[in-house]
Amino acid sequence: MADEVAVTVTINGETVTDRVPARMHAADFLRHRLGLTGTHVGCEQGVCGMCTVLVNGEAVKSCLMFAAQLDGCAVETVESLATGDQLNPLQQAFKDEHGLQCGFCTPGFLMTATALARRGQRLCAAEIREEIAGVLCRCTGYDGIVKAIARHLDETAV
């Protein structure tokens, strides 16, 4: 239980070296070791998607990874999206479309949509709904989220 593991991770462009308990999951590492509390934890069994971050560009549920598994990886969290006080276009789309209420799920959707947008494809609303099915929202009914992501995909499609 006291076993610790050394990890070196690139988080939002910055290299971090730490020793972590072997059983610590990646979301707890991000939140409570690195202070990146924008990544949330909702179920710790990979269903709700609150803890979704990008690991080597892929959207993953960080409660299902050990911190130790991040060794050598590049991680992106919600804190990486805005520049200074400027929301990025995806964040702005969420704001314009009322894609959030309590905001607890929002980082999960933003990171899922960030990975989606990098594919450079437009998707119809039904396809977007399938793509974001791994993140739950209990406040909005998803309509604003889907609209925001659709708008962003339209803007970023190549």
Added chain:
Amino acid sequence: MTETLERRPTVGEERGGQERTSLIGTSAARKEDDRLLRGDGRFTDDVDPLHVLEMAVGRSPYPHARIVSIDVSAALEFEGVRQILVGADVRRMSAPLTVLRPVPGAPKLPYYALAQDVVRYEGEPVVSVVATSRAIAEDALELIDIEYEPIPHVSDVIDAQDPEAPQIHPDLVEGNLMVVNPEGTGDPEARIRSADVVVSGRFRINRVTGLPMETRAIVAEWRPGARELTVHSSTQVPHLVRKQLAEVLGLAESDIRAVASDLGGAYGLKLGIYPEDVLACLHAMALRRPVKWVEDRMEFFRATTHAREATHDYRIAARSDGRIVAITNTYATDMGGWNSGFGSAQLSSVVFTGPYKVSDGYVERRVVLTNKTPIGAYRGYGQPEVNFACERLIDQLARKLGLDPLDVRAANMLRPEDLPWRNPAGAVYDSGDYERCLRMAAEAIGYDAHRAAGRGPRADGRYVGIGLSSFVERTGYASARFLANRGSQYGAHESVTLRANRSGGIDLYTGVSTMGQSSETAFAQIVADVFGCDYDAVKVHAGDTAASPLNTGAFASRTLIAASGALKEASEKLRDKTLRLAAYCLEAPAEDVEIAGAVVRRRDTGASVTLAEVFSRAITGQGIPPEEEPGLESTSHFEPTDAAYSFGTAAALVSVDPETGDFDVERFVMVHDCGVAVNPKIVEGQVRGALVQGLGAALGEELRYDAETGQLVNGTMMDYFAPAAPDVPPIELLHTEVPSPVTTFGVRGVGEVGTIPPAAAIANGICDALADFGVELHTMPLTPEVVWRALQEASR
């Protein structure tokens, strides 16, 4: 698709001074969004004080058992463990938890933060451990040896009323029946005896959870020398948490500061304290170290109050032309094993006759104990339950009389000129045009075309039906006196403090915590509108008892109803003084100056002074008229004259496969009136979000207990199916806007309404589709299996 129709009232008169100004009624950008979008929200688990310890709670695996012994010796030896509490410790250190909304007329069921001799539901807290980490605390729980002696249990509300049923609180409650609350007027039984037709049914409402994405959480810190207990809590009611903790911990309220910053959803589940809140404080006070507890999702399904479960025996008597002459409803609500802070839902009685003009009515609420997780408040608080019974039975009545369900509704609805109307439960509906919403919903869903098309299967073999559900929703409370008569431990008012600052801005302090309802935005809109400054100049500081006036809190769709009055008054006071000080500065009479954005200017010359300058003068007292006091702030408390009743109609277009019972909600229309919308985009978000919760409860969500073992069988996120994005049917929203005469600005509550009509509308759609098969549904949730079984039953 959102449309706001007819912005002028159709009934009643607008009160003076309510003319629409620039900000109220616009979809201003939300104050809350930037921090939440950037990961800068502050949820309770984001608070990590230095040297924090963590708590884990051991829970009963049995639904009903005597605790024979608890041996904590091995766990105490475990490295990293700091303290363990059992029931006897808690009894010595604290008082039983207090209830905010007692059941009227029922005996108290005092319960401590840890079980004493008997556990009464699976998941009841039995022991708490604090250690240097949550993982170590959970490891230590494994080392605690608890011997239980199981005793017979009962899970079902009807079974629990059997005289032979196991008794859950035998010393306090006889027959597991906490109380019978009757209400009514007229002589419904006589009307029923002489009626042309009577329909009745037993409707079972499923036990569900509101399932906020953020579970409950608390961080407690105690500085004994300062006598200061600081509690960060994910709560809708920080001032009530402070009150309850003072009562339970034996502290003065002045010793406690409760802070609720951002909440990851609440929906009624985070109203007042739970046992874990008391435990974290007891540990923190004993250890003089901060203690954190974050509910994990497995705990959540057992430890946070459940909702809704009820059985309604509903009866409608009518004339052969469809005119309703009497309604009765006797229903049993499940309380679970203890009386939680808000207990079981109380609004099924209040709106049991719906939007219909019925004078002879009787409703009886039977509050029943079972060996299950306690029931608490959840968005709707009884109104979705009774709507399912009432609206389902209206359709059965129509079918029995060979009338159209729409016509039966329209014929019985209260007309605008009937309002205000006191219904048989004593609720006074304020104003509205119910039939217009019904007609709009019918038109939007294509009702006439559907009826004209005739019966029979569609080309794909599916049968198509349309279901309607009309409702009246109570939002807010009638008065503090109404609450006092029911023993409720809070008022009907809301409050706000406004304080000018030297940057030219206004700080707004409120005890209303932020949980997604957008109160920061709506509050700032009203202040900027009434005061006359820029929206951006208003900064909202929410949810800290040390920085906000005493208030009630965010629940019962009541916040804006009450707060709008306080905001208006406080803004006017602040504005009037600002104008006087600015007039002095500009050497003009106060009536000749006006606030325009960031300055105050003379109307005649255009000469101006900045708000920052006026506010600085007020704060320093330098350069103000000699008769004025220094300082520039105002606090107002406001109680509306009555509750405001929102209303509307939902319509669902459903297709059904009669072979399998499979069905699709192909379209869902909601027409709704919440009076004047302060922010239409937020209103749409609230209605839509609550609708999806209502759809979830209608179509699949259910917390199931195994009757034999008393165990919750699907208490994990893997097994409880809240709607994900692909599960939501297409929803179309329409609004009307009849201002309420009982509130400032004519607002009504809007947060809960979407939960009310989905189940009845969809069930009615299914039954309409399957009318030729003789199917009538009485059970929630509605699943293909339920429909298939009903088809089998009907064919027998």
